[in-house]
Amino acid sequence: MxxxxxxxxxxxxxxxxxxxxxxxxxxxxxxxxxxxxxxxxxxxxxxxxxxxxxxxxxxxxxxxxxxxxxxxxxxxxxxxxxxxxxxxxxxxxxxxxxxxxxxxxxxxxxxxxxxxxxxxxxxxxxxxxxxxxxxxxxxxxxxxxxxxxxxxxxxxxxxKENKGALLVVLSSQTGVVKDAIEEMEQALSEAQDPFNDVLDDDQDEDNRRGNQDTYWSERDRQVISPCRGLMKAAAACMRKLTAAVKANGDVAGPQSVAQLDDLADISRELSPSVDDLALCLYPPMDYSGVENNVSKLAALLKRFLEIIRSSHVCGESELTWVQFLEGAVDHNLQKAKVLIEMDS
The missing domain is CATH 1.20.1420.10 (Talin, central domain)
Structure with a gap:
């Protein structure tokens, strides 16, 4: 050949x-x-x-x-x-x-x-x-x-088993939530009218830029506060759950294994919901979109906390922070709605 x-x-x-x-x-x-x-x-x-x-x-x-x-x-x-x-x-x-x-x-x-x-x-x-x-x-x-x-x-x-697999998911999702919060914090600390340093000092008031498409108004910042509270509640939920899984996670029976899967599934839903809320907070702020995403994240967090509460990883000590975070979610949700509906 x-x-x-x-x-x-x-x-x-x-x-x-x-x-x-x-x-x-x-x-x-x-x-x-x-x-x-x-x-x-x-x-x-x-x-x-x-x-x-x-x-x-x-x-x-x-x-x-x-x-x-x-x-x-x-x-x-x-x-x-x-x-x-x-x-x-x-x-x-x-x-x-x-x-x-x-x-x-x-x-x-x-x-x-x-x-x-x-x-x-x-x-x-x-x-x-x-x-x-x-x-x-x-x-x-x-x-x-x-x-x-x-x-x-x-x-x-x-x-090597499902408990460790859940911890991998939690680590990944916690990182995404933390990044979203840090980016928002950074944007808030740096935010100002980006054109204020190029406007002439003697410019007439009537000619000053009238829109706020690129920076936050005072009302925007008030609305952002409870939204950040919800995002931080999500991060705290992930951190606390990680500790609970490490301490109490069990793979000895099919019910425990299935509960770990349920926690992994809803954990994967949390970071996209936090991202959606964070993105809609950037100017120009659409209040109806903010309210929609606030409601979605709050509902997801409540469901997440209920799944944790009913799982084997939730002992007496875990129940304390579950109840605290449930209250924090309700508080921030109501506060956000009041501020969004104000003067609307």
Whole structure:
């Protein structure tokens, strides 16, 4: 077989495995776990999954080395490399499917996302190899191989049960809420009429700029105060819940696991609602939009606190701050409504 024909056949083999991996990736992204009536050993799952991830990383390295320098592998060796790569991918996806929803939807979502990232990394590596002259090593190949290694390495950092998975969600969402509050605080501290330093001192009062599209009026600032109070209540709720989960979170039974999932789901709703409120507070302020977003965030916080109250993470000490935050939400909601409706 000529060199050109060999190169072409090797490319066909690589293209076939790429198509297979893309199909597997799509199935993992959208597929469901295989629930079984038998006992599930979580420790055994993690041991097997980590072995599968390590195998994928090793196969990706072999593939890069084989096609990055001459001589190219023979057609037979190239097919063996492709088959070995595909086998490692199939093993990884199969082990992922072992993880049942009963271990926690939140945990399963994070394992799924990590698995998909590995599959996407391998698919990208294959695309780079196919797009480069076979037998040459490019910076893009090195980068793509490093991407696969990085995606595989992150499995060691994944939470091992649903309590840890919820804490990952809370950490992420708390950061988003905190950023929204800090940005608003920064804007308020710096805010002024941005054109006041370019207006002539002797300008007639009648000619002074009459709109406030780019800065807050005094009434705007009054309305913002209880809105900030609601946003801070959201941040406090996340902080307090994190501590409660660390202290009381339990994964021993299906009901406790499901409650952790409920907390994760509503936590993911909170940061977008805080962002929506923060964005509508910037000038020019639309009071009807502010009132709508205030009401939405307050309702969400009340529902969040009720879910916390009825969950196993809420003990006697937690009940105190739950009740306090419920009062804070009601107070800021009513105060905001009064200020918005004033003189309207």
């Amino acid at each position: 000529s060199v050109e024909n060999c190169d072409g056949s090797l490319s066909v083999s690589l293209r076939n495995i790429l198509n297979s991996i893309q199909c597997i990736r799509d199935r993992v992204r959208d597929g469901e776990s295989n629930e079984s009536d038998g006992a599930f050993n979580l420790s055994n799952f993690w041991d097997t999954l980590n072995q599968a991830v390590k195998a994928v990383s090793q196969e990706a390295t072999k593939l890069t080395l084989a096609f990055s320098r001459p001589p190219l592998p023979s057609l037979q060796d190239g097919e063996k490399l492709s088959e070995s790569m595909l086998k490692s991918i199939l093993t990884l996806s199969t082990v992922y499917y072992w993880l049942p929803k009963s271990q926690g939807v939140t945990l399963r979502r994070q394992v799924r996302d990590a698995t998909v990232e590995v599959l996407e990394g391998v698919a990208q590596l294959l695309e780079v190899i196919l797009g480069s002259p076979l037998g040459s090593l490019t910076q893009e190949q090195l980068t793509s191989t490093g991407g696969v290694w990085s995606a595989c390495d992150q499995f060691a950092q994944l939470p």
